[in-house]
Amino acid sequence: MISKIFKLSMLILICSFMTTAVWAQEHKEEWENKTIDFNKVKNVAVVYTVGYTNKQENIADKEKLMELLQRKIIKAQNLPISIIPQESLINDVELAYQLNKSDTIDLKQMQVSDPARYEAVMKEWMPQVVDAILKVDIKQFGYTEQFVPAHEESYTDFETTHVTDTKYDNKGNQYTEDREITTPVERTRFVPDEYITYAHAGAEISLFAGKNQQLVWQLVDLRDANGCKVPLEMEERIFDRSVSQLIKVFKEKRV
Numbered sequence: 001m002i003s004k005i006f007k008l009s010m011l012i013l014i015c016s017f018m019t020t021a022v023w024a025q026e027h028k029e030e031w032e033n034k035t036i037d038f039n040k041v042k043n044v045a046v047v048y049t050v051g052y053t054n055k056q057e058n059i060a061d062k063e064k065l066m067e068l069l070q071r072k073i074i075k076a077q078n079l080p081i082s083i084i085p086q087e088s089l090i091n092d093v094e095l096a097y098q099l100n101k102s103d104t105i106d107l108k109q110m111q112v113s114d115p116a117r118y119e120a121v122m123k124e125w126m127p128q129v130v131d132a133i134l135k136v137d138i139k140q141f142g143y144t145e146q147f148v149p150a151h152e153e154s155y156t157d158f159e160t161t162h163v164t165d166t167k168y169d170n171k172g173n174q175y176t177e178d179r180e181i182t183t184p185v186e187r188t189r190f191v192p193d194e195y196i197t198y199a200h201a202g203a204e205i206s207l208f209a210g211k212n213q214q215l216v217w218q219l220v221d222l223r224d225a226n227g228c229k230v231p232l233e234m235e236e237r238i239f240d241r242s243v244s245q246l247i248k249v250f251k252e253k254r255v
Contacts, residue, residue, distance in 0.1 A: 027222040036216040048136040072239035090122045132209040139202040145195045197227030201234035
């Protein structure tokens, strides 16, 4: 029984190591403008987009992702800047009227008759009322499956041999002692058709400053792992890291 448990444990350990080594992948990049004056960046609007497709996402997971975005980015703590949700600016009617300096555009009427165009105009004018825009683009989120056809694979098994040794005590009396010898053995096995599940999470977070929307900081974090991981938890770690790095940038750049 002990030898069977030992063999099973070793096999699980080896398979687990192989899975982690092959399927867990990360892609991380960070860039910042070394010359920008971050002292002028105080009010930042957050704009988010969802760029991922075909990752077997469902409505419930997408809602949880939006809640996570609200909690981790839009309501982030300890940031030395004021975070303003894009929706707040777009829906600020009084602000829209103040920005409307053209007689050819009636924003009040447009908001009722053509909400999509009204939203587009407000997004275009957004740089006039904030110091920077933080764009959060969800690049990937969810699960995918990959078909793996039937095949043979090699693995390491362990054979246990029982050996009886003859020994003598200090008085010359003979006695026997049993022991086990475990030996690794290479074997092959047939693996039928199967689907392997992968978990994905990733975001590109960019900070654009000034009325000309100059890119001043960007962080890309893409993660792929085996199906044991949870995309929402992976995305949360990405958001935590992104906010932490953004805080670091502002602290280093401000005097």
